Every structure is written in structure tokens, then in C-alpha cells.
Amino acid sequence: xxxxxxxxxxxxxxxxxxxxxxxxxxxxxxxxxxxxxxxxxxxxxxxxxxxxxxxxxxxxxxxxxxxxxxxxxxxxxxxxxxxxxxxxxxxxxxxxxxxxxxxxxxxxxxxxxxxxxxxxxxxxxxxxxxxxxxxxxxxxxxxxxxxxxxxxxxxxxxxxxxxxxxxxxxxxxxxxxxxxxxxxxxxxxxxxxxxxxxxxxxxxxxxxxxxxxxxxxxxxxxxxxxxxxxxxxxxx
Numbered sequence: 001x002x003x004x005x006x007x008x009x010x011x012x013x014x015x016x017x018x019x020x021x022x023x024x025x026x027x028x029x030x031x032x033x034x035x036x037x038x039x040x041x042x043x044x045x046x047x048x049x050x051x052x053x054x055x056x057x058x059x060x061x062x063x064x065x066x067x068x069x070x071x072x073x074x075x076x077x078x079x080x081x082x083x084x085x086x087x088x089x090x091x092x093x094x095x096x097x098x099x100x101x102x103x104x105x106x107x108x109x110x111x112x113x114x115x116x117x118x119x120x121x122x123x124x125x126x127x128x129x130x131x132x133x134x135x136x137x138x139x140x141x142x143x144x145x146x147x148x149x150x151x152x153x154x155x156x157x158x159x160x161x162x163x164x165x166x167x168x169x170x171x172x173x174x175x176x177x178x179x180x181x182x183x184x185x186x187x188x189x190x191x192x193x194x195x196x197x198x199x200x201x202x203x204x205x206x207x208x209x210x211x212x213x214x215x216x217x218x219x220x221x222x223x224x225x226x227x228x229x230x231x232x233x234x235x236x
Contacts (some may be wrong), residue, residue: 001155001163002057005111006049008140008153009042009056019043054110060139061108067131068104072123075130078137080152083159084129086122086166104128114172118179125166174221184225194218 002008011019016038025033042049067075103118106128113136117128133154137145140153158164168179176185186194197215201207216236223229 001113001158002111002136002140002153003151003155003157005057005140006044006053007041009049009053010040011042016040019046050110056139057108057111057113060135061106061113063138064106064113064132064135067135068106068128070127070131072127075127075134078130078133080133080154080156080159081126081129084125084133084164084166086120086125106132109173112173116177116179117166129166175225186222186225190218190222194222 019039019042021037023035023037025031042052102121102124105116107114107116113132115128115132117125119125136154142152142154143149170177171187174186174190176187178185194215197218201212201215219236220233223233
């Protein structure tokens with residue numbers, strides 16, 4: 001995950017006035033103490049911010065893809081790679097690269113990078129980890145490179161919570177992917193919430209359009225894991 005993603009995107013010189021705003025004076029201060037704030041980074045809420053940011057994050061994904069194509073062991077170590085290494089109980093001992101390589105995929109959704117690999121070889125998983133981490137830092141430099149201060153562009157908090165660690169069963173973008181059973185599941189809490197909303201809606205005499213649209217969005221999300229259910233949306 002990219003920490004404070006939009007704020008790491010600087011705007012073109014002269015365009016910063018699009019984000020200027022007045023910061024009202026604090027309680028007890030005179031009205032003339034109000035500040036004019038001119039921000040040099042992309043802001044949340046601006047309709048062009050997501051597309052502008054995604055152009056950068058998808059570039060990092062493309063760079064990572066190229067890095068993964070490098071021979072095993074060629075990429076230099078990364079200081080954060082240990083937070084991604086797999087549990088020792090299922091990761092095999094480090095080996096030489098297998099003929100033909102191994103199946104892997106790198107994707108990004110806005111600021112969430114996702115890595116998948118069909119391997120339990122610790123050396124191969126370390127290789128993908130390095131490719132991803134180095135590529136993110138190439139596009140979103142850490143503070144010691146950018147000179148802007150602050151925290152690392154890669155969310156250390158989420159890394160330390162295990163979100164970036166290799167696992168055979170993991171939640172990605174709201175779905176649980178199981179590499180052993182080759183199945184996807186919705187988290188039980190989501191299933192319960194969708195079921196509760198459906199029961200409340202069908203038993204009510206009317207429903208607000210806003211609530212209906214929210215429910216419809218959640219059910220459409222769940223359709224990915226229910227083969228053949230897309231046809232049930234005609235009456236909806």
C-alpha cells in the first residue's frame with residue numbers, strides 16, 4: 001500500500017493555485033490571521049486525481065513486471081523485503097531458478113499492489129518481493145531520496161501488520177484467495193452483511209434509492225464468486 005498516495009504526486013508549476021484555499025483563523029485569533037494555503041501536491045476530491053495517480057502506480061507495476069523478468073538472484077536486496085518473506089513452515093529452501101521460470105502476476109488497484117506467484121520456493125518469492133519493492137521506490141521515492149522528509153512511501157504500518165507477507169490464503173481487494181484450493185471467498189462478515197441487507201430490503205414495503213443502489217453495488221461485487229448469477233440481475 002502507498003502511504004498518503006495522492007500527496008506524493010506534485011503538481012505542475014502554476015497549477016498549484018487550483019488547490020489554494022483559505023484556512024480560517026483559530027479561535028481567539030483576529031480575522032486577519034487567516035492563512036492562504038497553496039498546496040504543491042495532488043489533493044483528494046479533485047476529479048482528476050485518481051486517474052493522475054493511477055498513471056504513476058500502474059507505471060510502477062510495469063517496472064516491477066520487467067524487474068521480475070530478470071534472472072533469479074540478480075536484483076539487489078531491499079531493506080523492507082524481510083516483512084514480505086513467507087512463513088518457514090511452508091516455504092522451501094532456496095534453490096536455483098527452475099527452467100522456464102515460475103508463474104507470477106503483479107497487479108495494482110489505485111494504491112494497492114498485489115503480487116501472486118505459483119511457488120513455495122523462498123528464493124523465487126524473495127525475487128518477486130524485491131522487484132515490487134524496488135519498483136515502487138523508483139516511482140515513489142523514499143524520503144532519503146526525495147529529500148521531502150516524512151515517512152516511507154510504502155506503508156510500513158501495513159507491512160508490519162502482515163498485509164504484504166506471502167501466504168497461501170490471503171484477502172486481496174475484498175476477496176479471500178486460496179492458493180491451495182484455487183477458490184475465492186467473500187469474508188464471512190461481508191456475507192453476513194449482504195444477507196442482512198437483502199432480508200431487510202425484501203421484507204420492507206419501500207426502500208430509499210440510495211440504500212438500494214448501495215445494496216445493488218455490494219451484490220454485483222459478490223457475483224464474481226457465484227457462477228451463473230449474472231442473469232439474476234434482470235429484475236433488479
